Amino acid sequence: MPNSLPVIVGFGGYSAAGRSSSHQAFRRMILETLPAEEQVNTVVSLACLMAQVTKEGETYRDQQGAELSAAEVDQQFRQQVLDGTLIRKIELFDPANIPGHKKISFTDSPDQAVQFNMLKRDLPKVPPQSWQVRDLEDGNVEVTATGSSQYLIESPYELIAKAAGQLPSGFNPSDHYNSRFHPRSLQMALLGASDAVHSIGIPWDKIAASVAPDEVGVYSSSALSQMTEEGFGGLLQARLRGGRTTAKQVPLGLNSMPADFVNAYVLGSVGHTEAITGACASFLYVLQAAVRDIRSGRRRVAILGNAEAGVTPEISEGFANMSALGSDENLCKLDGTDTPDWRRASRPFGHNCGFTLSEATQYIVLMDDALAIELGADIHGAVPEVFINADGVKKSISAPGVGNYISFSKAVAAAISIVGEDSVTKHSFVHAHGSSTPANRTTESHLIEQVAIAFDIYDWPITATKSYVGHSLSTASGDQLVSALGTFKYQTIPGIKTITEVAPDVAQERLRFPLQDLDVSGNKMDVAFINSKGFGGNNATALVLSPTKVEEMLAVRYADQFNQYLDLRKVTRAAAAEYAVQADAAQLDVIYRFGEPLIEEAGVTISTEGVHIPGFARDVTFSRENPWQDMQQSAAAVQAQLDPLCVPD
Incomplete structure (x- = not known):
């Protein structure tokens, strides 16, 4: 079908706020705004993820084996859950005593x-x-x-920035599958992609059987590769520490490994694979590639995302030496105290002093709209466009530039052409890059303000997820996207709660920076703009449509099938809800297909029509269409044109 709409049918992952699927992490960010019962459910599910309690049937047990009700879990563990999530002092190692x-x-x-x-x-x-x-x-x-x-x-040393966004305390990805030798970021990639696939509510085997093998694509990467002990970190340190390198550190360290792990160990896919990086905008780079391929018809299903375990002493020290991180000393200066407030280390658009490093993994599953209707997929939104632009000549590779003016304004113009001016000017919001640096707060707010002036937008809500979970590098815009899906679900825009006031050098004439959660149920959001700025001039902006707006569009395109689709969707939603209950009990059912029977190469058959692969319901078929047919003529016609030119004088 021409102009296929890439729709979001599943999403999952893990950040400092918790699990992404069923909006657990989003609910943690807006916890105090939720109804009391939903607060309890969120706290209890996080307590399970953090291994504070386990669930057996309808009963919870603490680490000593005592039985607890959900209300008792909330009462006893709420403070531990709050303290052990979002940005906090580094727990993965002692930041005041780094071996050196x-x-x-x-x-x-x-x-x-x-x-x-x-x-x-x-x-x-x-x-x-x-x-x-x-x-x-x-x-x-x-x-x-x-x-x-x-x-x-x-001679141990001390990090100058001791705050980070880390996975919830007590949640160790390696505990949930046989993770021997895997770097932390690859563990996270498996868990994040598994969470996304389970969240769909349709068995992966059914999805795979509905399309040709090469109509599935995986788009994933890590910007800084795998820099922990099992990857490049251990490789580069081994000899200097008197140790030895291993046979696994080079292959597992490659920045394409998240895609390779998802293909091999989660999906068993033989389809398209693509690993793109664009510094801190990497998630939107892989998203653009997936959207491009689905819109063109090359792919019908795409699993895309990133995993980054960037909270290491070396990476922290590297960014600190760039004066990019918010140091303990500067946080104290901002607050006029002797003790840094690590919980409020990331302060987008407020008085700030640098970004806060974090780790996260985020994955989403896209389908073309026709397949989603056919299978009865639950649609959480759509991504019709992603724009990427560079900065041109730069005075500094890390300085912001003009490219974001192009990407952002193109996204807004595209949104108006798709859903109309009213949806954009009155029912849209922005997930800003919001890195928490002084340069970002002025440059990004100024460019958004200029776009607002150009398109006559007033009181435009701006939020920044990094105030909750920090800057997860390649995964950062994935954190923003899953948060935007949460806003569509709960009609609440998370406030920038780590600041007490917007800095005076931030552009505010047309923009609104809520400092507390903003209820938009009376002005429902149709559109979200996800903005990202990466070192080197990697600017990207994604246009995301709400599920309500997408449903309106699909009801027109598929008028004859829509009631049947709604019936199928009920089954999908019930299955997704079952997984949510299971995952809320920290029974994550991580997909890890290592050791399963391999595809027998001897069974592969090739013909002039395509390729048959054992174990796949459909064959790979060759396209017979010549895209350059208009440039070709018959040999006789070409010769007839040339003959008069060849007559001798």
Whole structure:
């Protein structure tokens, strides 16, 4: 079908606010605004995820085995849930005691000769030339080092920024499947993609059987690769720490591995795969690729997203040396205190001093609208367009530039052409990049203000998810998108609650920055704009339509099938609700297909019509259409045109 609409039929993942599917993480962000019963359900589900309690039937048990009701879980563990989610002091390691080394030197002086004993077996294969080694008893040697020499001695150091957005306390992705040797970000990719697939409410096998194998695409990456011990982090550190590299660190460290893991271990897909990065805008880069392919008809199903485990000492120190992070010292200066307020470290559009690093994984599942109608998928929104533009010549690779003016204004213009001016000017909101740096608060607010002036928009609501979960690098705009889906569901825009006032240098004439949750039930949102700015000039803006608006559009396109679709959707919603109950009990049912029978290559058959792959309901078929047919003529016609030109004088 021409002009297929890419609709969101599933979403999942994990951030500092919790699990994305069934809006658990969104409910954590607007917890105090929710009705009392829904607050209890949210706290209890997070307590399960954080391994504070387990659920058996309708009964909960604490770590000592005592039976508890949901109300008792809420009463006993609410504060732990609140303290163990969102931005907080780093828990993954001790940020005040990072293992490190100090280089020391000894000069060439007889009075400063260094002498020590050690085991002979620990001698380096090639000892330094300045060492004189003498054998002792019991396998020891005496080493005398003369002349100039250098040594590394253990010397712990302290991070200047100790706040981060981390997965909820007590939630360890590796506990939920056999994760041996997997870097943390790949563990998160498996869990996030599994959550998204389960959230659809339609078995993956049924979806896969409904399309050709090459009509499925996976679009995923990590901007900084896998920098923990099991990936590039361990690879680069091993020899300097006196260790050895492993056979897995290079392949598992590649930034394309999230896509590879989803293909191999979640879906078992042989379809299209694409790993794109655009710094902090990477999620919108993979989203654009998926939207492009679904709109063109090349793909009918797309699983897309990112996973980033960026809370490591090295990455933190690197960003801190760029003066990009909000340091403890500067947070104290902002507040006039001696103790940093880590909970409020990220302060978009307020008085701020830098961004807050975080980790997250977010995945969504797109279908073309025809397949969604056919299968009875529950539609949570649609992404008709994503725009990406660079900055041109830059004075600094990390400085903002003009590209975002293009991407953002094109998104607004596209929205008006699709859903009309009224939906955009009166019923839209913006999920800003909102990184919490002084440069961002002025430049991004100014560009949004200029767009508002151009399209005659007033009182435009602007929110910033990073105030809750921090900056998860490649996954950041995924955090924004799933939050926008939450707004469509609950008709609440999360306030920027970490600031007490909007900074005076922020443009505000046409914009509205709510500092508390904003109820928009009386002015329901039709459109969300997801904006992202990445180092190097990676600017991207996505246009997202609400499920209500999408349903209105599809009811027109599929008038004859729509009632049947609504009946099928009831079944889908019931299945998705069953998974939500299970997942709220932290029974995540992570899909990990390692060890399943492989596709037998001997069973693959190729013909002039296509390729048959064992185990797949449909074949890959070859297209016979020539897209350049208008450029070709018969050989006789070409020769007839050339013959007069070839007559000799």
